[in-house]
Amino acid sequence: RNPKRLLLPPGPKGLPILGNLLDIPSDHYWLKFDEWIRQYGPVCTISLMGKKVILLGSPNVAADLFDRRSAIYSDRPRWVFASEILARNMHVGTVRVGDTHRRFRKAIHTGLQPKALSSYHPVEEKESRVFLKQVSQSPEKFRDHVKRYTAAVILGTMYGHQVTTFDSDRFAKRVFNSAAIFASSLAPGAFLVDVLPWLQYIPSWIPGAGWKKKAAKWADDDRVLYTEMTEAARENAAKQPSFISEGLVENQYGVTEEELAYIGGTISQTPDTLMSVSSGFMLAMVRWPEVQRKAQEEIDRVVGRSRFPVFADRANLPYTTAIVKETCRWRPVAPLSVPHASTKDDEYMGYFIPKGTTVISSIWSIHRDPEVYPDPESFKPERFLDEDGKEKGTEESKVLGHHLYGFGRRLCPGATMADHAVWLFAAHNLWALNMKRALDDNGKEIIPNVDPLSFTSGGEASHPLPFKCRLELRPGVEEFLESIEMPESE
Numbered sequence: 026r027n028p029k030r031l032l033l034p035p036g037p038k039g040l041p042i043l044g045n046l047l048d049i050p051s052d053h054y055w056l057k058f059d060e061w062i063r064q065y066g067p068v069c070t071i072s073l074m075g076k077k078v079i080l081l082g083s084p085n086v087a088a089d090l091f092d093r094r095s096a097i098y099s100d101r102p103r104w105v106f107a108s109e110i111l112a113r114n115m116h117v118g119t120v121r122v123g124d125t126h127r128r129f130r131k132a133i134h135t136g137l138q139p140k141a142l143s144s145y146h147p148v149e150e151k152e153s154r155v156f157l158k159q160v161s162q163s164p165e166k167f168r169d170h171v172k173r174y175t176a177a178v179i180l181g182t183m184y185g186h187q188v189t190t191f192d193s194d195r196f197a198k199r200v201f202n203s204a205a206i207f208a209s210s211l212a213p214g215a216f217l218v219d220v221l222p223w224l225q226y227i228p229s230w231i232p233g234a235g236w237k238k239k240a241a242k243w244a245d246d247d248r249v250l251y252t253e254m255t256e257a258a259r260e261n262a263a264k265q266p267s268f269i270s271e272g273l274v275e276n277q278y279g280v281t282e283e284e285l286a287y288i289g290g291t292i293s294q295t296p297d298t299l300m301s302v303s304s305g306f307m308l309a310m311v312r313w314p315e316v317q318r319k320a321q322e323e324i325d326r327v328v329g330r331s332r333f334p335v336f337a338d339r340a341n342l343p344y345t346t347a348i349v350k351e352t353c354r355w356r357p358v359a360p361l362s363v364p365h366a367s368t369k370d371d372e373y374m375g376y377f378i379p380k381g382t383t384v385i386s387s388i389w390s391i392h393r394d395p396e397v398y399p400d401p402e403s404f405k406p407e408r409f410l411d412e413d414g415k416e417k418g419t420e421e422s423k424v425l426g427h428h429l430y431g432f433g434r435r436l437c438p439g440a441t442m443a444d445h446a447v448w449l450f451a452a453h454n455l456w457a458l459n460m461k462r463a464l465d466d467n468g469k470e471i472i473p474n475v476d477p478l479s480f481t482s483g484g485e486a487s488h489p490l491p492f493k494c495r496l497e498l499r500p501g502v503e504e505f506l507e508s509i510e511m512p513e514s515e
């Protein structure tokens with residue numbers, strides 16, 4: 026190994042054994058990673074408890090390794106607790122490379138082909154309108170309404186399930202809960218068993234092995250939830266076909282029914298990510314009213330005021346699309362994406378990267394590479410438009426212009442669907458609402474805090490912390506909302 030005696034990419038000096046562990050803050054650690062990337066370059070090494078971790082901090086190096094050398098960099102690190110115990114090796118996002126990963130991704134691609142994605146637009150459009158109606162009734166609870174929107178889109182399209190209110194729905198709360206548990210169990214060192222994998226073989230009645238009971242309960246809760254949701258999809262199929270109900274027909278996706286249930290379960294963990302982009306969009310609109318006004322002018326010109334926007338308008342709404350892209354670039358939901366791992370020794374830019382290295386693409390830093398995104402701290406939708414105000418790079422639909430959804434063979438297979446759901450949400454909001462700043466006691470506008478620290482950190486998707494705003498219906502919208510039927514309770 027390493028016959029040329031090459032060095033690892035440079036990085037900060039650390040302590041013996043602990044490495045750089047104590048330098049990493051418990052919150053917003055991507056900001057510290059970003060500092061190191063600026064100091065040591067876009068490929069740098071840190072060390073955690075004797076393990077080397079490589080950080081990638083520019084779009085070019087991430088594409089070089091994850092896209093162009095995807096044969097080497099598509100594995101995941103081993104997560105005993107989350108992936109092996111909780112998800113029983115059936116979570117496509119954390120499973121190691123190999124047959125299961127290949128088959129599961131193929132199944133998802135089959136299920137999410139363009140025809141299926143366009144069949145989801147009516148669900149996304151309907152739920153965007155329910156969101157507007159809810160906001161018109163209780164604007165102060167807009168965060169809850171966004172949460173409901175994202176759950177309704179995922180459960181509607183994946184299972185044909187109609188979410189009622191968030192609290193009374195039989196699945197909505199449970200999928201958020203399951204996602205939160207899974208995300209927190211991925212955090213490095215959250216469970217000792219990830220550091221000491223042999224712990225999993227200790228019987229749970231031995232004192233100190235209480236985590237095993239907890240793990241067994243969580244794993245079982247997930248299995249029950251996924252099975253119930255799959256059954257619901259089967260029952261709903263005639264009324265509302267869905268990703269899962271299609272997969273149940275003659276084993277169309279080439280996976281067993283249990284595997285399909287776990288694929289659905291993995292996808293059911295995504296409303297949180299949609300919620301983050303959707304609420305980030307609203308925050309940006311409140312913070313930059315001039316951007317909001319410009320998009321409203323575009324929407325009024327193209328869509329008019331006599332109907333809601335629909336997905337087919339997208340091609341004629343480049344500025345609106347650019348706002349969605351800029352929101353994704355500006356405050357990425359998963360600032361460090363999901364770690365990849367290498368399966369072969371490699372040499373890159375004169376450095377050695379040993380087999381089994383964890384490699385993290387810092388989306389936060391990638392989205393702040395000034396060569397690609399000049400003036401990266403500013404919110405500028407125009408960066409995604411050409412001189413004529415047209416969307417850049419639309420001829421290749423895969424090129425979003427940002428890297429919110431990762432890279433290579435692990436690229437988010439739900440990226441297009443997520444992008445459509447968020448776009449429809451944004452277009453509906455711009456068409457129907459004036460998203461205004463809240464007023465203080467003296468009637469002065471409160472400029473919302475958009476500092477990186479005003480977003481949550483931790484295992485889950487990074488969200489804006491709760492913020493205040495005034496959501497007012499634009500003229501003439503109220504009469505359109507009258508005809509929107511609210512989903513009935515079960």
Ligand code: HEM
Binds near residue numbers: 362365435436
């Ligand atoms: C705004 C919403 C979303 C964001 C920001 C997001 C982001 C990501 C990211 C960063 C990754 C890891 C990529 C990498 O390792 O390089 C990922 C993986 C994944 N995403 Fe998404 N995602 C979103 C929504 C969705 C949706 C709606 C679905 C399904 C319909 C989905 C399904 C998946 C799956 C299955 C994986 C695992 C892929 C693998 O490991 O092979 N995601 N996502």
